[in-house]
Amino acid sequence: MIQFRxxxxxxxxxxxxxxxxxxxxxxxxxxxxxxxxxGKSTLIxxxxxxxxxxxxxxxxxxxxxxxxxxxITKLRAEVGMVFQQFxxxxxxxxxxxxxxxxxxxxxxxxxxxxxxxxxxxxxxxIPEKADDYPAQLSGGQQQRVAIARALAMQPKIMLFDEPTSxxxxxxxxxxxxxxxxxxxxxxxxxxxxxxxxFAKKVSHRIIFMDEGRIVEEGAPHAFxxxxxxxxTRTFLSKILVH
Amino acid sequence: MSFDxxxxxxxxxxxxxQGLMGFGAFGGGTLRLAIPALVLGFILGVIVGLCRLAHxxxxxxxxxxxVEFFRGVPLVMVIFWFWFLIPQMTGQRLPEYxxxxxxxxxxxxxxxxxxxxxxxxxxxxxxxEAATAGGLSYRQMMVHVILPQAIRNxxxxxxxxxxxxxxxxxxxSIIGMMDLTKAAQTVSQREIRPFEMYxxxxxxxxxxxxxxxxxxxxxxxxxxxxxxxxxxxxxxxxTAEAPA
Numbered sequence: 001m002i003q004f005r006x007x008x009x010x011x012x013x014x015x016x017x018x019x020x021x022x023x024x025x026x027x028x029x030x031x032x033x034x035x036x037x038x039g040k041s042t043l044i045x046x047x048x049x050x051x052x053x054x055x056x057x058x059x060x061x062x063x064x065x066x067x068x069x070x071x072i073t074k075l076r077a078e079v080g081m082v083f084q085q086f087x088x089x090x091x092x093x094x095x096x097x098x099x100x101x102x103x104x105x106x107x108x109x110x111x112x113x114x115x116x117x118x119x120x121x122x123x124x125x126i127p128e129k130a131d132d133y134p135a136q137l138s139g140g141q142q143q144r145v146a147i148a149r150a151l152a153m154q155p156k157i158m159l160f161d162e163p164t165s166x167x168x169x170x171x172x173x174x175x176x177x178x179x180x181x182x183x184x185x186x187x188x189x190x191x192x193x194x195x196x197x198f199a200k201k202v203s204h205r206i207i208f209m210d211e212g213r214i215v216e217e218g219a220p221h222a223f224x225x226x227x228x229x230x231x232t233r234t235f236l237s238k239i240l241v242h
Numbered sequence: 243m244s245f246d247x248x249x250x251x252x253x254x255x256x257x258x259x260q261g262l263m264g265f266g267a268f269g270g271g272t273l274r275l276a277i278p279a280l281v282l283g284f285i286l287g288v289i290v291g292l293c294r295l296a297h298x299x300x301x302x303x304x305x306x307x308x309v310e311f312f313r314g315v316p317l318v319m320v321i322f323w324f325w326f327l328i329p330q331m332t333g334q335r336l337p338e339y340x341x342x343x344x345x346x347x348x349x350x351x352x353x354x355x356x357x358x359x360x361x362x363x364x365x366x367x368x369x370x371e372a373a374t375a376g377g378l379s380y381r382q383m384m385v386h387v388i389l390p391q392a393i394r395n396x397x398x399x400x401x402x403x404x405x406x407x408x409x410x411x412x413x414x415s416i417i418g419m420m421d422l423t424k425a426a427q428t429v430s431q432r433e434i435r436p437f438e439m440y441x442x443x444x445x446x447x448x449x450x451x452x453x454x455x456x457x458x459x460x461x462x463x464x465x466x467x468x469x470x471x472x473x474x475x476x477x478x479x480x481t482a483e484a485p486a
Contacts, residue, residue, distance in 0.1 A: 050371055050374060050375060073377050073379060074377075076374065076375060076377040077376075077377035079375070080375075081375040083368060083371065083372065085368050087366075087368035087369060087371060089369065089372070089387055089391075091390050091391055091466075100378075100386060100387075101376040101377055101378060104382050104386065105376065105377040105382070149376070150376075
């Protein structure tokens with residue numbers, strides 16, 4: 001579903017992604033972790049071309065990202081994204097946030113989009129919040145609306161960029177529960193997170209990044225039980241202690 | 243010192259209908275100048291602001307030059323230029339009204355363009371990313387996501403600039419356009435009643451600018467439905483703050 005071949009990226013003089021090779025199959029749930037500045041957010045932001053790459057090749061659902069013939073808007077419609085800061089449109093209600101892209105990009109009828117929004121809000125557990133504005137919702141509720149907004153485009157891939165990092169502790173689980181259900185339904189997901197409970201529960205593979213490289217990857221059981229690399233062990237000891 | 247307020251009543255048709263509204267033999271008119279200047283200046287300002295934000299240098303730099311130039315010269319000078327330059331270039335004199343309107347639109351668009359630019363830049367980057375990731379085109383993103391938030395943030399500065407523009411229209415009287423100021427000047431010279439006349443027009447200008455300022459406050463609330471607390475939330479906040 002997603003292929004990275006020899007991907008390199010620079011922010012000015014800063015080399016943020018180094019020779020990334022990565023294949024992600026349809027239906028796979030991949031967790032990406034690593035210290036801050038390791039390039040993990042940049043990695044997933046390349047998948048929908050929020051960030052351009054300077055070297056190498058990325059192919060998403062058969063569409064090569066750097067080919068000028070590829071319709072990037074079409075590609076972005078296939079890839080849903082959830083951000084750390086939610087990024088809901090503050091001047092629109094939860095329902096309007098969800099229906100905007102389906103109506104404008106997918107050219108769905110308003111009734112169809114509204115029905116879908118209702119179903120999705122029920123799915124993320126807040127059907128009663130359809131007419132609330134983001135400022136009237138808690139962080140956890142906002143993030144669930146953001147997930148519903150991304151799902152409304154019926155994407156084949158969902159990207160999560162630290163979806164629970166900006167949340168109060170008691171709201172983390174309500175968001176993770178939605179993500180667990182999504183994983184169990186067979187959605188292809190790439191999740192940048194430090195929620196190792198989530199990784200153990202539903203992920204098929206964990207990728208550990210440091211300084212722009214993929215240091216280690218493996219199935220969650222092996223990854224946690226006996227990490228091969230010293231760098232991984234240090235990192236895990238720091239986040240698993242508490 | 244004695245005042246004769248009667249001259250306001252005696253000349254009200256000339257002052258209000260001709261001077262303020264522009265109905266009469268002299269054309270002109272403060273409102274007839276200010277309203278189109280404001281609308282056209284804003285439209286040109288949005289274009290200038292968007293051009294300044296463009297990445298392509300051949301769009302970006304002319305806009306920068308335009309803004310920096312017209313912000314750097316006095317308005318009176320711009321009015322004089324158009325007044326003396328257009329007849330020299332075209333060989334015919336344009337009416338005072340047309341010259342004043344052109345000068346105001348061109349001048350104000352520089353200021354309004356900067357307000358538009360700042361307003362667009364005040365929208366957090368995450369909004370652009372969310373809209374882009376959702377598959378929206380640049381135009382769809384601007385129309386549905388960025389501009390609605392930007393314009394809301396611009397309202398206070400825009401209204402301030404509109405108030406400045408409204409008052410500056412009095413400068414059109416220097417090329418002889420019959421506006422409220424010129425009308426007051428005419429009456430005052432004829433009747434030798436400058437105090438009454440200039441106090442009267444001060445009150446008229448103030449009524450309009452104060453209304454604009456109140457309208458701006460109303461509009462800010464109106465355009466921010468999500469910021470307006472619900473009745474229950476307002477009650478809750480009130481009870482929480484009340485001393486026990």
